[in-house]
Amino acid sequence: MNCEDAQKFVHVYLDGEFAEEDRDAFEEHLSRCDDCQAMVQFEKRFKAAIKTAVTDPPLPAGLEERIHAALQGESESTEASKWWTWGLRLAPVGLAAGLLLFLAWPTAHHRVQQPSNMPDQATMAAGVIRPVPDSPTAYHPVAYVPSRSTTGSGYAVQQASFDGMMRRPSRPRVSVRVIAPKRVSTDGLMSRWVNGRKVYFGMQGGRNVALFEYNGVGYAVSADVPQEELAEIVRSLLDR
Amino acid sequence: MRSKGEAKSMARDKAHSRKEFEGLLYPILPSLYGMALRLTTDENDAQDLVQEATLRAFRWFHTFQPGTNFRAWTFRILVNLFITNYHRKNRRIQAETDLEAPEHYQRIVGNSTWRNARNTEDDVMDRLTDRDIIAALDQLHDEFRTAVVLSDIQGFSYREIAEIMDCPVGTVMSRLYRGRRTMQNLLYEHALERGIIPKKTSTLDDDKKKVTNLEEFRHKRR
Numbered sequence: 001m002n003c004e005d006a007q008k009f010v011h012v013y014l015d016g017e018f019a020e021e022d023r024d025a026f027e028e029h030l031s032r033c034d035d036c037q038a039m040v041q042f043e044k045r046f047k048a049a050i051k052t053a054v055t056d057p058p059l060p061a062g063l064e065e066r067i068h069a070a071l072q073g074e075s076e077s078t079e080a081s082k083w084w085t086w087g088l089r090l091a092p093v094g095l096a097a098g099l100l101l102f103l104a105w106p107t108a109h110h111r112v113q114q115p116s117n118m119p120d121q122a123t124m125a126a127g128v129i130r131p132v133p134d135s136p137t138a139y140h141p142v143a144y145v146p147s148r149s150t151t152g153s154g155y156a157v158q159q160a161s162f163d164g165m166m167r168r169p170s171r172p173r174v175s176v177r178v179i180a181p182k183r184v185s186t187d188g189l190m191s192r193w194v195n196g197r198k199v200y201f202g203m204q205g206g207r208n209v210a211l212f213e214y215n216g217v218g219y220a221v222s223a224d225v226p227q228e229e230l231a232e233i234v235r236s237l238l239d240r
Numbered sequence: 241m242r243s244k245g246e247a248k249s250m251a252r253d254k255a256h257s258r259k260e261f262e263g264l265l266y267p268i269l270p271s272l273y274g275m276a277l278r279l280t281t282d283e284n285d286a287q288d289l290v291q292e293a294t295l296r297a298f299r300w301f302h303t304f305q306p307g308t309n310f311r312a313w314t315f316r317i318l319v320n321l322f323i324t325n326y327h328r329k330n331r332r333i334q335a336e337t338d339l340e341a342p343e344h345y346q347r348i349v350g351n352s353t354w355r356n357a358r359n360t361e362d363d364v365m366d367r368l369t370d371r372d373i374i375a376a377l378d379q380l381h382d383e384f385r386t387a388v389v390l391s392d393i394q395g396f397s398y399r400e401i402a403e404i405m406d407c408p409v410g411t412v413m414s415r416l417y418r419g420r421r422t423m424q425n426l427l428y429e430h431a432l433e434r435g436i437i438p439k440k441t442s443t444l445d446d447d448k449k450k451v452t453n454l455e456e457f458r459h460k461r462r
Contacts, residue, residue: 008417011413011416011417011420012413015391015397015398015416017397017398017413043420045365046365046420046424047392047420049365049368049373050373050377050388050392050393050423051392051393052370053370053371053373053374053377054274054278054370054373054374054377054389054392054393055274056270056271056273056274056393057273057274057277058270059269059270059273060273060283060287063269063273063287063290063291064266064269066291067265067269067290067291067294067295068262070291070294070295071258071261071262071294071295071298072258074295074298074299075257075258075298
């Protein structure tokens with residue numbers, strides 16, 4: 001080993017990652033090179049200085065409690081999701097499809113038109129409504145809720161997701177999703193009464209989202225339209 | 241359809257696994273938060289990151305093999321989440337790309353001011369505050385900062401860091417090398433600016449000589 005190698009591998013030596021024979025060779029070089037010895041001393045001090053400078057900060061107040069509550073909510077809602085998966089996987093199909101057809105119906109107010117590539121109801125039942133696999137990549141927040149909220153996970157995992165997409169050249173996308181209402185934390189979200197029903201409004205990915213429950217099924221309606229207009233869409237949905 | 245009894249026992253399993261998960265989680269929570277804070281450099285972001293990471297870890301707890309390193313496993317989830325959600329490349333400066341450039345090394349730890357007289361070296365190290373060191377660390381590019389924090393602060397082995405950062409051990413070594421060197425350079429610049437190291441000293445001339453000699457030496461070796 002020469003000085004160049006010693007400089008290159010000084011961290012490996014200090015981090016204790018050398019194999020025994022390499023370490024011996026390194027130390028053998030140190031024993032006859034004052035410069036490298038001083039360099040090792042410097043690096044050792046530097047490493048220690050980092051460790052001393054950065055100690056783990058105290059846990060912020062309430063973090064552990066929030067995590068505990070979130071985990072509790074998570075394990076309960078996972079239980080709940082089982083019956084969602086089994087009992088309600090198909091139940092919302094009709095409803096959601098109905099909502100979609102309604103949304104697709106041209107109305108004077110919204111001028112939402114049925115696109116030519118609109119799937120028929122059978123196709124939707126077969127393919128569009130699908131359980132989201134339980135993996136992190138399929139972990140879609142339905143509504144933006146600060147994740148430090150005190151209840152629930154702050155996010156909803158869709159057990160059945162359903163995007164009714166109605167596109168027109170100048171028309172924003174309106175999507176209706178079926179969600180498990182218990183999984184959505186509505187803390188901090190603005191709510192208002194629409195047709196005698198409490199509807200929560202939030203943001204997700206820059207789009208306004210309205211959350212409401214209807215016959216025990218949760219719905220998230222989102223569109224990139226102003227909140228007022230979204231409320232109108234929800235109102236007309238609930239009118240039916 | 242599941243029977244009621246089955247559902248109940250599943251609920252019990254779930255509650256049991258949550259208790260087990262929490263039993264493993266809380267002892268490492270401070271270091272998890274410390275890591276998140278150094279990664280995000282913001283207290284609110286760090287709290288969000290820890291909370292999201294723990295939830296994700298809990299969702300995937302069934303894939304965790306009992307008896308293996310839970311701390312490394314959780315850190316891996318946290319670091320991955322940070323990379324996907326919080327990565328802000330442009331905020332960090334890149335570590336020195338030229339690893340072989342001897343001048344930085346010589347300038348700091350070669351036959352230079354920092355080392356020439358033992359007293360001076362001690363002095364400079366002592367006069368650098370913890371805040372200086374943290375500031376230098378926070379300026380590192382995410383990949384280098386992550387590696388340095390995992391090694392120097394969290395005390396993980398190269399192998400564990402490789403698993404956490406999902407890269408080969410050789411990459412860990414080079415990230416650590418570059419990260420620490422960059423920190424030293426930043427601190428050296430800082431020390432010069434603050435006058436901790438005098439700007440013009442005779443040793444700098446020695447330094448230049450040394451570098452030249454090293455180049456000559458390399459030239460001869462070729």
